[in-house]
Amino acid sequence: MTITITAFERSPDGGKGLARDTRVRWALEEVGQPYDVRLVSFRAMKEPAHLALHPFGQIPTYEEGDLALFETGAIIFHIAQQHAGLLPETPNARARAITWMFAALNTVEPPIVDLGTAKLLERDKPWSDARLPLVADRVRARLDQLSAWLGDADWLDGVFSAGDLLMVSVLLRLRSSGLLDEYPNLAAYVARGELRPAYKRAFAAQLAINAKPPTD
Numbered sequence: 001m002t003i004t005i006t007a008f009e010r011s012p013d014g015g016k017g018l019a020r021d022t023r024v025r026w027a028l029e030e031v032g033q034p035y036d037v038r039l040v041s042f043r044a045m046k047e048p049a050h051l052a053l054h055p056f057g058q059i060p061t062y063e064e065g066d067l068a069l070f071e072t073g074a075i076i077f078h079i080a081q082q083h084a085g086l087l088p089e090t091p092n093a094r095a096r097a098i099t100w101m102f103a104a105l106n107t108v109e110p111p112i113v114d115l116g117t118a119k120l121l122e123r124d125k126p127w128s129d130a131r132l133p134l135v136a137d138r139v140r141a142r143l144d145q146l147s148a149w150l151g152d153a154d155w156l157d158g159v160f161s162a163g164d165l166l167m168v169s170v171l172l173r174l175r176s177s178g179l180l181d182e183y184p185n186l187a188a189y190v191a192r193g194e195l196r197p198a199y200k201r202a203f204a205a206q207l208a209i210n211a212k213p214p215t216d
């Protein structure tokens with residue numbers, strides 16, 4: 001059955017792979033599933049046709065036959081359940097990998113998104129200079145803990161899993177901040193993720209769309 005995901009018609013990052021369709025592309029590449037992409041404009045994302053797929057008017061979405069999903073965690077969990085390669089077979093190892101998926105999305109991603117918001121949308125506020133270091137320190141608190149857990153291991157729980165895919169995807173958003181470089185083992189972890197052939201294919205696919213010059 002054909003898989004179709006949605007992505008920005010033109011991502012605000014110009015092809016750095018930071019929009020959340022990249023992680024879904026990466027998961028599909030890891031399990032060897034071909035997929036189509038439907039590009040949506042910011043306006044189309046808020047129109048009824050897209051809202052019927054995604055109640056919050058965002059990308060990415062995932063369609064496969066009569067199944068429609070939104071939320072990257074749910075989409076990647078679905079892909080990992082349907083195809084081998086993203087979750088271990090052993091029940092306990094599988095449960096731990098799923099735990100890392102939730103940790104990436106619920107514990108590590110929120111302060112990173114807050115930092116992005118503070119830098120991109122709040123810099124003109126009179127309180128921004130005072131708030132920004134606090135937000136950055138909340139990210140550091142999580143990175144301290146994650147770095148201590150990872151130590152010199154390659155992946156979070158033995159073999160690469162959907163937990164690593166999501167954690168690396170989340171951490172990638174920090175690269176431009178320089179915060180990742182304060183943690184050499186995390187920087188190396190992210191680099192290891194980016195070196196995976198499946199990630200490279202996913203990155204190239206989104207770049208092919210976003211690097212195109214505007215047609216209008």
Ligand code: GTB
Binds near residue numbers: 014045071072073
């Ligand atoms: N929790 C949801 C999920 O994981 O699927 C979050 C989905 C989400 O935030 N989607 C964003 C979106 O559709 C795109 S990825 N935003 C439009 C809107 O809400 O109206 C967020 C994103 C956008 C751009 C960059 N960038 O340019 O660097 C990075 C991340």
